Amino acid sequence: MAERITDIGPPKFDKFLPPVIKENYGKWKYHEILEPGVLVHVSESGAKVFSVRAGSPRLVTTDFVKELCDVADKFCDGYLRFTSRNNVEFLLTDQSKIAGVKDACKKMGVPIGATGHSVSNIVHTQGWVHCHTPAIDASGIVKAVMDDLFEYFGSHKLPAQVRIALACCLNMCGAVHCSDIAILGIHRTPPKVNHDRLRHLCEIPTTIAACPTGAIRPHPDKTLKSVVINEERCMYCGNCYTMCPALPVFDAQKGGVALLVGGKVSNSKTPPMFSKLAVPYLPNNPPRWPEVVQAVRKIINKYAEGANKWERVGEWVERIGWEKFFEVCDIPFTFQHIDDYRWAYDTYRTSMHFKF
Ligand code: SF4
Numbered sequence: 001m002a003e004r005i006t007d008i009g010p011p012k013f014d015k016f017l018p019p020v021i022k023e024n025y026g027k028w029k030y031h032e033i034l035e036p037g038v039l040v041h042v043s044e045s046g047a048k049v050f051s052v053r054a055g056s057p058r059l060v061t062t063d064f065v066k067e068l069c070d071v072a073d074k075f076c077d078g079y080l081r082f083t084s085r086n087n088v089e090f091l092l093t094d095q096s097k098i099a100g101v102k103d104a105c106k107k108m109g110v111p112i113g114a115t116g117h118s119v120s121n122i123v124h125t126q127g128w129v130h131c132h133t134p135a136i137d138a139s140g141i142v143k144a145v146m147d148d149l150f151e152y153f154g155s156h157k158l159p160a161q162v163r164i165a166l167a168c169c170l171n172m173c174g175a176v177h178c179s180d181i182a183i184l185g186i187h188r189t190p191p192k193v194n195h196d197r198l199r200h201l202c203e204i205p206t207t208i209a210a211c212p213t214g215a216i217r218p219h220p221d222k223t224l225k226s227v228v229i230n231e232e233r234c235m236y237c238g239n240c241y242t243m244c245p246a247l248p249v250f251d252a253q254k255g256g257v258a259l260l261v262g263g264k265v266s267n268s269k270t271p272p273m274f275s276k277l278a279v280p281y282l283p284n285n286p287p288r289w290p291e292v293v294q295a296v297r298k299i300i301n302k303y304a305e306g307a308n309k310w311e312r313v314g315e316w317v318e319r320i321g322w323e324k325f326f327e328v329c330d331i332p333f334t335f336q337h338i339d340d341y342r343w344a345y346d347t348y349r350t351s352m353h354f355k356f
């Protein structure tokens with residue numbers, strides 16, 4: 001038993017903690033934001049740890065990571081971490097070294113910010129770079145949107161923090177359901193069946209079983225050894241394409257972008273909230289996706305104008321009412337906004353109370 005290998009997953013987290021964090025584990029009393037991008041956490045013992053938070057493009061090269069590590073080696077005893085939104089945090093115990101970290105970041109072209117009432121790094125999925133079912137690119141749209149909102153990254157001008165996320169299909173490996181503004185790639189056409197390839201590439205029973213709505217059936221012509229898709233039942237999720245590469249779902253012209261708003265993970269003041277559909281379709285328009293950039297900017301502007309201090313986007317929308325939100329952001333209400341999911345009864349508004 002002594003030689004039994006049980007810990008074969010990732011190394012235990014505390015192996016890499018900076019000594020000051022290890023020594024004060026569970027004893028942190030409070031934290032403050034000293035300036036945009038710089039935090040201090042104070043322990044019951046009086047120990048302090050300073051964090052300088054910087055942006056990253058998420059998909060990074062090993063050279064870039066090495067450069068970040070050089071900065072951490074020089075000023076932070078070799079300690080840094082990546083936040084869940086892919087910001088880089090340099091962790092220091094010596095306040096006098098903060099200026100050195102900031103200068104080094106500036107030289108690398110890495111912005112400092114993402115604390116407090118700012119727009120943090122946009123968390124995003126793989127997009128065209130890596131995944132097989134995206135309806136849109138991920139990094140390209142995020143770059144275009146963040147370029148436009150960059151003034152909010154290193155400042156505290158907004159009423160509260162705004163978390164933006166992007167998922168390039170509705171399988172949604174981004175935090176789309178729980179972000180203030182979410183950009184979601186949507187397919188709008190059923191998969192195209194390539195009968196010649198399907199019989200060689202795919203197992204028909206597993207392909208049929210992969211469809212959550214039961215839209216796939218064996219082809220009536222048994223000699224074809226293929227499938228047919230009932231377009232009425234298809235919800236364009238792309239799950240069958242994961243099982244069977246002969247069912248491509250991407251359509252560059254018809255796929256597009258939906259925007260969802262009002263999600264949050266935080267349980268401060270109000271419970272965590274799911275985001276809801278705001279804009280059902282915007283065109284997939286590379287290389288700079290101007291329609292998406294403008295729509296996100298408009299929602300942010302109206303939020304910045306209308307929200308109370310500390311109010312997250314979802315809390316602002318709930319306070320003024322969704323009808324008013326659609327009106328102020330000039331978003332048309334369409335049939336796609338009607339929730340027809342079979343468990344939707346739980347989320348339906350069941351009173352006659354409208355707020356205008
Ligand atoms: S959101 Fe969809 S397309 Fe994008 S990386 Fe995840 S599974 Fe792939």
Ligand code: SF4
Pocket residue numbers: 190191210211212213214215216229233234235236237238239240241249
């Ligand atoms: S895209 Fe989704 S709903 Fe449509 S056939 Fe494939 S698995 Fe079924």
